[in-house]
Amino acid sequence: MNSTKPRLFPTGFEVHKTPMTTLSLPPGDWPTMEPGWVWLCGAGPGDPGLLTLHGLNALGQADVIVHDALVDPRILDWANPAAERIHAGKRGGKPSAKQRDISLQLIDLARAGKRVLRLKGGDPFVFGRGGEEGQTLVQHGVPIRIIPGITAGIGGLAYAGIPVTHRDVNQAVTFVTGHDRTGGTTAVDWASIARGSQVIVIYMGMSNLAEICADIMAAGRSGDEPVAILAHATLPEQQVLETTLAKAAEDAAKASLAAPAVICIGRAALLRQALDWQSLAMGRELRDLDPLGIGRPAEDG
Secondary structure (H helix, E strand, O other), X not given: OOOOXXXXXXXXXXXXXXXXXXXXXXXXXXXXXXXXXXXXXXXXXXXXXXXXXXXXXXXXXXXXXXXXXXXXXXXXXXXXXXXXXXXXXXXXXXXXOOHHHHHHHHHXXXXXXXXXXXXXXXXXXXXXXXXXXXXXXXXXXXXXXXXXXOOHHHHHHHHOOOOOOOOOOOOOEEEEEOOOOOOOOOOOOHHHHHHHOXXXXXXXXXXXXXXXXXXXXXXXXXXXXXEEEEEOOOOXXXXXXEEEOOOHHHHHHHOOOOOOEEEEEOHHXXXXXXXXXXXXXXXXXXOOOOOOOOOOOXXXX
């Protein structure tokens, strides 16, 4: 990896080739959404094709859908046409619904006998406040069902050609939020994370990126360590910035990268040079088939 020049890759990859309104569930014993229930469902990192079949089933039954800002509008096209849609997005630095108000609204809708789908980007239990919402609901006597989704820290990086685990790179990976309740980073023990995990995947870290990188380097990680920043993961406008720990904040600012973004720190980011399948699909050559410098065929690992 070039440690002095950032590499920004706009993919322009067309993911969707067929009309988005033709999908239906295959035959099966699909669960029924009962009145008065709230289903907490992950919509995946962006690409509608990453929604689960249980999520599609929920969309078809819900009377009301309370959805986040990061849920792709095309996913909502699969919903019951009669369903009410309520936007409850929370975006850092922008006017957003308060978490308490969202939770209480879910309770009110369920008590009114509605079939309620709470549709959240990624996975509801991975930095999605799904645990908080679910706990509030059950404390108020509202029954729930949890439908996991593909989280951006795994699925998004996979779309960039970055595996979060690889035997020649890491035996541990840490998923961490880039801010705490106050918006800062003081609640995160960056020193322990830096020492204990070869690969670090950071959600919601763009606003604190300079501070985070400084803390990780202060714990002993090299400023030359590879970093990949993935913005708008899995979508046609996806961008990937390849840089280093010392240059990440500066390069991200130069590239005008903004949230939503996922940050991957560690040698796993190098593997994009060999596994950038979106570039391969557009007829581009892969940059390096052995970016780790192992010097042996991968099948001999």
